[in-house]
Amino acid sequence: MPTHETEAEASALVARWIEAFNTHDVDAIVDLYAESAELYDSGMKRPRQGRTDIEQWFTTRFRAMPSLRYTPTGQLFEQEQAVVFWIAQGQTPRLLRQPWLSRAFQVDGVSHFIIHDGRIQKQRGYYDHLAIVERVLPPLKWLPSRL
Numbered sequence: 001m002p003t004h005e006t007e008a009e010a011s012a013l014v015a016r017w018i019e020a021f022n023t024h025d026v027d028a029i030v031d032l033y034a035e036s037a038e039l040y041d042s043g044m045k046r047p048r049q050g051r052t053d054i055e056q057w058f059t060t061r062f063r064a065m066p067s068l069r070y071t072p073t074g075q076l077f078e079q080e081q082a083v084v085f086w087i088a089q090g091q092t093p094r095l096l097r098q099p100w101l102s103r104a105f106q107v108d109g110v111s112h113f114i115i116h117d118g119r120i121q122k123q124r125g126y127y128d129h130l131a132i133v134e135r136v137l138p139p140l141k142w143l144p145s146r147l
Helices: 004-022 026-031 050-064 127-135 138-142
Strands: 033-041 068-080 081-091 104-116 119-127
Touching: 004 026, 004 068, 004 081, 004 104, 026 050, 026 127, 033 050
Parallel strands: 033 119
Antiparallel strands: 068 081, 081 104, 104 119
């Protein structure tokens, strides 16, 4: 059974993560992860391992999407786990470096954090990555879907 202190600490950690994410403070985000942490979301080709890899991921993501923000819509805490439901919004990356090819997007998602010793050990993020890709390349939404 989790203690209120554990839930309060997890809640505070998640709040710091969201604040750092929304201000694109890569140093503050990376400081919340354990040295050997793993980060993965459905928009990645592979998980990011360790703080250096995680730092490179966020630096690249924020550079490509400078308006990206998360708005939490719900949170669950149990022992050393936190689940955050959110809406991400911003502008897609510029296709072929052309500003006029950037599109506004909004997508629902969820992040699952495993926290130990006050640091994020593992994080998984899930959202409809295809919905964002379709904003960058609108003709994709007219392709037939597989049943």
